[in-house]
Amino acid sequence: MSEIVLKAEGVGKRFGGFTALSGIDLEVRAGERLGLIGPNGSGKSTFTNCLAGAFASHDGAFTFKGEKLGRLKPHQRARRGLARTFQLPRPFKGLTVIENIRVPLAYAGRDAATEARAMECLETVELAGKAYRMPKELTQVELRRLELARATALRPELLIADEAMAGLSDSEVDQILGLLFRLNEGGTTIIMIEHVMRAVTQFSQRLAVLVAGRKVADGEPRAVLSMPEVEEAYLGR
Numbered sequence: 120m121s122e123i124v125l126k127a128e129g130v131g132k133r134f135g136g137f138t139a140l141s142g143i144d145l146e147v148r149a150g151e152r153l154g155l156i157g158p159n160g161s162g163k164s165t166f167t168n169c170l171a172g173a174f175a176s177h178d179g180a181f182t183f184k185g186e187k188l189g190r191l192k193p194h195q196r197a198r199r200g201l202a203r204t205f206q207l208p209r210p211f212k213g214l215t216v217i218e219n220i221r222v223p224l225a226y227a228g229r230d231a232a233t234e235a236r237a238m239e240c241l242e243t244v245e246l247a248g249k250a251y252r253m254p255k256e257l258t259q260v261e262l263r264r265l266e267l268a269r270a271t272a273l274r275p276e277l278l279i280a281d282e283a284m285a286g287l288s289d290s291e292v293d294q295i296l297g298l299l300f301r302l303n304e305g306g307t308t309i310i311m312i313e314h315v316m317r318a319v320t321q322f323s324q325r326l327a328v329l330v331a332g333r334k335v336a337d338g339e340p341r342a343v344l345s346m347p348e349v350e351e352a353y354l355g356r
């Protein structure tokens with residue numbers, strides 16, 4: 120079995136008196152495809168924000184590649200190989216598509232931010248043909264592909280894809296799924312947070328389920344989805 124790339128132990132987060140996450144334990148192995156699901160407001164984005172360093176968690180700890188993340192800032196976590204996409208793509212609106220990729224590449228040093236390397240990233244997401252367009256000229260699915268290219272430009276070990284398929288058509292969902300499979304085949308461990316159940320079940324080797332800030336299930340997808348508490352909480356049956 121491959122090594123554990125990410126370990127969350129007892130992670131908790133409160134907003135004022137409201138507990139958004141409590142006692143979350145989670146292990147992710149290198150190369151794994153994990154689906155993190157749960158109803159609206161169950162804490163998935165809060166977990167992502169704590170892991171990516173956008174929020175400070177109140178309890179618990181994250182260990183990534185054997186190193187405690189502690190109080191590392193988001194960009195420091197990104198440099199260590201932890202990447203995320205945002206639910207709403209956030210391109211630099213005043214920069215061309217290729218310049219949007221050169222920005223994260225520049226984090227790794229000026230030599231890394233070459234046009235050739237940026238073009239390679241765009242080829243991975245099949246956007247090379249639009250390299251010199253502005254983000255506002257892209258369709259929704261192209262914006263999602265740009266968001267994925269931006270997040271994976273530095274070849275992260277772990278990618279958290281946060282609702283990368285929301286609002287897309289069936290064929291567009293398939294495009295993004297194909298892309299995520301390719302990234303995973305290239306060695307990237309992926310946590311998929313998604314409400315599009317067809318995509319989650321097709322993609323995930325394992326499912327973890329959050330309900331009201333607690334992890335209620337973690338295991339083989341079909342077994343997890345047929346657990347009564349998951350059906351009741353998540354599917355509203």
Ligand SMILES: Nc1ncnc2c1ncn2[C@@H]1O[C@H](COP(=O)(O)OP(=O)(O)OP(=O)(O)O)[C@@H](O)[C@H]1O
Nearest residue numbers: 134137138139157158159160161162163164165166
């Ligand atoms: N900055 C914040 N301040 C106060 N409460 C927050 C904040 N962010 C999230 N919450 C609350 O924490 C809970 C968990 O929200 P979160 O966005 O993590 O859920 P989610 O599972 O990602 O939902 P969705 O599937 O709708 O994206 C919700 O009740 C939400 O209202």
